[in-house]
Amino acid sequence: MALLQEDARRPEPAGYVGNARVIRCMSDRVLDRRVGDVVGPRRGQPESPARNRTIDCLVARIWRTGLDASRAGGYDEFAHSRSLPMFERHDGFRGLLFATAGDERIVITLWRDHAANAALERSKDYRSTVEAIEAAGFLRPPQRLELLDIQDLRFDATAAAAS
Numbered sequence: 001m002a003l004l005q006e007d008a009r010r011p012e013p014a015g016y017v018g019n020a021r022v023i024r025c026m027s028d029r030v031l032d033r034r035v036g037d038v039v040g041p042r043r044g045q046p047e048s049p050a051r052n053r054t055i056d057c058l059v060a061r062i063w064r065t066g067l068d069a070s071r072a073g074g075y076d077e078f079a080h081s082r083s084l085p086m087f088e089r090h091d092g093f094r095g096l097l098f099a100t101a102g103d104e105r106i107v108i109t110l111w112r113d114h115a116a117n118a119a120l121e122r123s124k125d126y127r128s129t130v131e132a133i134e135a136a137g138f139l140r141p142p143q144r145l146e147l148l149d150i151q152d153l154r155f156d157a158t159a160a161a162a163s
Contacts, residue, residue: 058150059111059112059148061109062106064146066142087109091119093109110150
């Protein structure tokens with residue numbers, strides 16, 4: 001679920017680039033809505049009440065790690081069966097991407113705000129997941145963590161679902 005907000009001060013709605021909904025980062029009165037309310041509808045479809053709302057500012061948490069290539073299958077299984085459900089249990093979780101670059105694995109999670117990310121870092125659930133993946137022996141140096149404030153987000157959920 002994404003957080004949306006109304007912003008009457010903005011002179012124009014977010015809009016589209018092709019079929020992708022343009023999401024602008026704003027802050028103020030926050031309303032709970034589903035991501036589909038933000039992304040839909042495509043051009044030519046009926047107007048959605050969420051069209052003039054945008055996702056509240058998000059935080060991207062990007063964790064990179066080296067990986068023992070011979071254990072990649074075990075890492076992928078762990079990521080989907082243990083890490084993903086753990087992230088989904090946390091308040092403020094907004095999305096996730098698992099990515100690869102050679103023998104490196106990247107986990108990009110999206111968080112409602114910095115407080116939600118900080119709560120993740122302090123949680124027993126997160127710490128036990130980290131301990132388990134470290135004990136499994138998949139990971140190799142280097143490991144690094146980066147936090148970014150998202151200013152714009154473009155995502156076409158319809159196209160993503162079709163692929």
